[in-house]
Amino acid sequence: MIVFALLWEGYKAVGNPEGTAVLGVKVLPRADDLSMPHLWTVAQRLGKPELTGGRPVWQVVFDACLFTLGVTAVGFVVGTAIGFVLATLMSRFRVVERGLLPYVVLSQTVPLVALAPLVAGWSGALSFGPYPWQDWMTVAVIAAYLAFFPVAVGLLRGLQSPTAAGVELMRSYAAGWWRTYGKLRLPAALPFLFPALRLAGAAAVVGAVVGEISTGTRGGIGRLVIEYSREATSDPAKVYTAMLGAAVLGLVVAGVVSLLELPLMRHRRRVEVNVV
Template identity: 90%
Template sequence: MRRAIAALAGLAAFVLLWEGYKAVGNPEGTVVLGVRILPRADDLSMPHLLDVARRLGRPELTGGRPVWHVVLDACLFTLGITAAGFAAGALVGFVLAALMQRFRVVERGLLPYVVLSQTVPLVALAPLVAGWSGALSFGPYPWQDWMTVSTIAAYLAFFPVAVGLLRGLQSPSASGVELMRSYAAGWWRTFVKLRLPSALPFLFPALRLAGAAAVVGAVVGEISTGTRGGIGRLVIEYSREATSDPAKVYTAMLGAALLGLAVAAFVSLLELPLMRHRRRVEVNVI
């Protein structure tokens, strides 16, 4: 209930901030020393939120499907690509975190490069991935465009999982580790029975962040590679009509934002049963 109230309060605050700035803001934007520090408040740059909601119900083209239907189909297409990239990125991040926890030399040698990998601009990375993956194939199955987008999504998703899980795997106290050693437990049993359960409070926030990052990677990948059918491509197509139909552009942006929230909410649903089980175990132990 608290989370629901907080979400509704945040949504109400956003609506009030948007409409309030549009009511009192300068249509040409606020400029200080020749630099625009606040956006334009005219209808072309900031349409009313009610106009955006109404545009969702009107046809995309004359006699065509309503905009909400087109946006929903595009979000579902991007969701499939995001799911593949998220799964691959989470798996890579899990393996890297386990290796870095197991071998200190791997952590010292690999962790700086894991952090450094996130400084590469996606706009420059996407054409590079599309270029070298174009000649790949899996037997009789050639490399598809959506695989390139999933690779970019995985590239953004693995980082928070690797760093967050590594911190969680290193969180057990020294006394707990010594207790496992006194039972003659090896690394794998200690990992499963002690380190991995202790890492759950660190893992799920990292997974939520990875899910949102995978959506960003998928959208940017669709825009950079020109992959059709997704919400990223829809943003580009609707942006061409920004001068004549500005509310239409925001419908695609709204779809992309809701897609990121949906992925994060799905991860939170997975978290509930596991964390409740963990709390029951802790209570029973105490």
């Protein structure tokens, strides 16, 4: 964050107010106050009321981040579960890996801007008994769609990482596939899994924000970015407060996932000691 702040203010100090161009092509944005307000101006705007007599901007941004965090958590959990199932199936059955993995990779080439309205249209008629489908559920589906891919690919690579000697040792103990999965493959996959989970968390945040923007779901930070962007010409610092909230939300999600790594990696080391 400090490096980013130094780069921002440094470019604003020396950059061209009309934008830096190379061979007639603009490669860097304009450095004027309308396009790049000072960071302390953005910080001051956080403490001022959103509207005259209203709540301060930081509180509005904080509430929006909490809403998006809840939707992101649902999407992350669902996406992680789907990724686990797919990776396990592909690791267990080679024919499933050959047939499914190309489509898993291909699924990430679909642009979210095109996918979000489709998901909203398909899910509009769904309901869970007396409970109709909610807009935030559509956003959670989009977040899960982005989150499952890194988990599926990363966990698959980890499950396939044990050496042939380790697998043969488990077979010599008459261990079945599922016992080998729990005692050997899954512990060996943890170093691959946690980077994948961090990517999945960041992807879930991106999916939630883009989903809120595309579907018009109110209450989240994505919708707040759109609402504040309408005031970009009259109050540019206000736009960056919402962007700052989205960036901090991504860092928080990545930090929470990193905290989950500590107890599980200690468990992995205990498993390795027992196996040895």
